[in-house]
Amino acid sequence: MATRVQHALEQLKTTGVRITPQRHAILNYLMESMGHPTADEIYRALEPQFPSMSVATVYNNLKMFLEAGMVRELTYGDNSSRFDANVTDHYHVICDQCGKIEDFSYPSLKSVELQAASSTGFEVHGHRLEVYGVCKSCRDQ
Ligand SMILES: [Zn+2]
Numbered sequence: 001m002a003t004r005v006q007h008a009l010e011q012l013k014t015t016g017v018r019i020t021p022q023r024h025a026i027l028n029y030l031m032e033s034m035g036h037p038t039a040d041e042i043y044r045a046l047e048p049q050f051p052s053m054s055v056a057t058v059y060n061n062l063k064m065f066l067e068a069g070m071v072r073e074l075t076y077g078d079n080s081s082r083f084d085a086n087v088t089d090h091y092h093v094i095c096d097q098c099g100k101i102e103d104f105s106y107p108s109l110k111s112v113e114l115q116a117a118s119s120t121g122f123e124v125h126g127h128r129l130e131v132y133g134v135c136k137s138c139r140d141q
């Protein structure tokens with residue numbers, strides 16, 4: 001996992017972005033947690049390590065990672081964006097009880113996009129699929 005972060009940081013450097021310890025920590029947290037945290041969760045997790053860091057700093061860095069295509073933003077209409085360091089094609093399963101989001105892979109549903117385009121005349125840009133349920137740790141309680 002450390003090599004993935006290292007690789008991502010090397011990529012950033014080539015775009016002229018300065019690698020600060022905070023940047024490194026935020027990216028590392030995102031890649032290691034894989035739990036699709038909110039900016040606030042990242043902030044709270046890293047606060048002990050960087051007491052002078054603000055939530056705004058976390059937001060600004062996330063925005064920069066987004067622009068560099070290193071993370072994805074997931075919006076759920078309740079203005080708590082979540083961030084995903086897995087930028088490969090994958091789907092999400094969401095726990096109704098604790099809100100945890102986990103990745104799973106499934107062949108991309110391209111045929112759904114094609115059907116949507118042909119039956120509506122839309123120029124289709126993508127799709128989102130979410131599966132809901134109760135996660136293992138909630139069920140074990
Ligand atoms: Zn759960």
Ligand SMILES: [Zn+2]
Pocket residue numbers: 036084086090091092102103
């Ligand atoms: Zn994901």
